[in-house]
Amino acid sequence: MAKFFTKEHEWVEMDGAQAIVGISEHAAHELGDITFVELPKIGKSVKQFDTLAGIESVKAASDIYAPVSGKVAQVNDKLEDAPELVNQGAESEGWICRLEGVDASELGALLDAAAYAKYLEGL
Amino acid sequence: MFTWRLIDTGPLEGPANMALDEALLNCFDKERSQPLLRLYGWDPPALSVGRFQDAAAALKLELCREEEVPVVRRMTGGGIIYHAQELTYSIVCAPGHIGGAAGVKDGFRRLCAFLLGTYQKLGLEASFAADLNPDGERLGARTTFCFAGKEEFDIVVRGRKIGGNAQRRVNGAILQHGSIPLVSRVQHGLRYLKETAPGAAGAVSLAELGIAVEASQLKRTLVESFQERLGVSLRPHPPTEAELGAAALLETRKYRSASWNLEGRT
Numbered sequence: 001m002a003k004f005f006t007k008e009h010e011w012v013e014m015d016g017a018q019a020i021v022g023i024s025e026h027a028a029h030e031l032g033d034i035t036f037v038e039l040p041k042i043g044k045s046v047k048q049f050d051t052l053a054g055i056e057s058v059k060a061a062s063d064i065y066a067p068v069s070g071k072v073a074q075v076n077d078k079l080e081d082a083p084e085l086v087n088q089g090a091e092s093e094g095w096i097c098r099l100e101g102v103d104a105s106e107l108g109a110l111l112d113a114a115a116y117a118k119y120l121e122g123l
Numbered sequence: 124m125f126t127w128r129l130i131d132t133g134p135l136e137g138p139a140n141m142a143l144d145e146a147l148l149n150c151f152d153k154e155r156s157q158p159l160l161r162l163y164g165w166d167p168p169a170l171s172v173g174r175f176q177d178a179a180a181a182l183k184l185e186l187c188r189e190e191e192v193p194v195v196r197r198m199t200g201g202g203i204i205y206h207a208q209e210l211t212y213s214i215v216c217a218p219g220h221i222g223g224a225a226g227v228k229d230g231f232r233r234l235c236a237f238l239l240g241t242y243q244k245l246g247l248e249a250s251f252a253a254d255l256n257p258d259g260e261r262l263g264a265r266t267t268f269c270f271a272g273k274e275e276f277d278i279v280v281r282g283r284k285i286g287g288n289a290q291r292r293v294n295g296a297i298l299q300h301g302s303i304p305l306v307s308r309v310q311h312g313l314r315y316l317k318e319t320a321p322g323a324a325g326a327v328s329l330a331e332l333g334i335a336v337e338a339s340q341l342k343r344t345l346v347e348s349f350q351e352r353l354g355v356s357l358r359p360h361p362p363t364e365a366e367l368g369a370a371a372l373l374e375t376r377k378y379r380s381a382s383w384n385l386e387g388r389t
Binding site: 008029030031032033035036038054056057058059060061062063123 | 173174175198199200201225226227228230231263264265274275276287288289290291292293294
């Protein structure tokens with residue numbers, strides 16, 4: 001499945017019935033050295049674009065928003081001890097969590113990779 | 124010349140300070156609002172903890188209660204600060220107001236330049252830690268106590284860190300606030316920490332550097348440096364009714380609640 005992006009720089013990729021969520025490589029680069037990721041609680045329900053998690057880099061605190069609605073099924077607990085994984089591979093091993101109960105039609109409100117690349121050019 | 128707002132609220136209680144900073148950020152429209160610099164202080168002295176810190180794990184909360192030292196959680200990153208005898212500032216702006224610096228590190232470099240200028244005007248040789256660091260000291264490690272660690276854009280005078288700065292980024296807007304210690308209260312602040320913070324001995328205040336300056340004089344120097352470094356003019360413009368109303372709500376509901384201050388839950 002392809003990745004879809006928000007204008008706030010999160011990505012989401014469907015994997016069967018679940019959605020894998022993270023922040024984009026662009027966001028990780030802009031944040032600089034990531035020192036902490038506040039992972040969401042398993043079972044937490046979020047609506048699309050609500051605050052899902054938190055992230056800190058260089059003493060800057062930012063929110064991570066849910067690219068789609070759903071319930072947190074799994075978190076990447078490797079980030080508890082190694083938040084730098086997000087810098088190393090924001091769109092791969094630095095994923096944040098998996099959501100279940102996702103309505104795939106919400107992907108329509110997001111940008112595909114080409115549209116996101118174009119959006120970044122305009123920033 | 125582009126004009127920024129200057130807000131001088133004087134010293135307030137910790138929860139009121141943090142509520143007003145958040146209200147100024149929440150009411151800020153990155154397209155239409157004027158960016159701002161706020162100057163303030165803390166009365167009574169208080170401890171602030173970073174957005175994601177575990178207050179109970181880091182602080183002797185019992186001792187804080189006994190000695191009536193308030194603990195308030197900031198919405199910004201970074202570590203614990205004991206606020207007393209300092210000049211505190213906050214800035215609310217968008218990347219477009221600081222030359223399009225969207226990245227966190229670049230933002231810190233641009234938004235801390237006026238601090239370098241302030242210290243230089245006071246006759247101190249101040250530099251960013253990133254521009255010194257000759258012996259490959261590790262920068263950027265996460266520390267419990269703010270003044271115990273060094274980030275690339277922390278300011279260093281005679282090899283010692285002075286003050287600390289932290290940011291909150293929300294929907295393309297930036298809030299940065301930070302401290303300029305007039306007199307060092309680091310040792311007093313360390314009493315409230317559960318663990319020792321060896322690096323904190325490296326922190327320094329203006330008084331320890333032989334600079335005896337009143338807060339009012341320091342404010343004038345800082346305003347001058349801010350205008351020069353950012354190439355803007357500052358004009359007094361106190362908080363609006365809407366900002367004060369938002370701050371009052373945040374103070375009662377968030378910054379005076381134990382669930383936020385101690386656990387970080389809203």
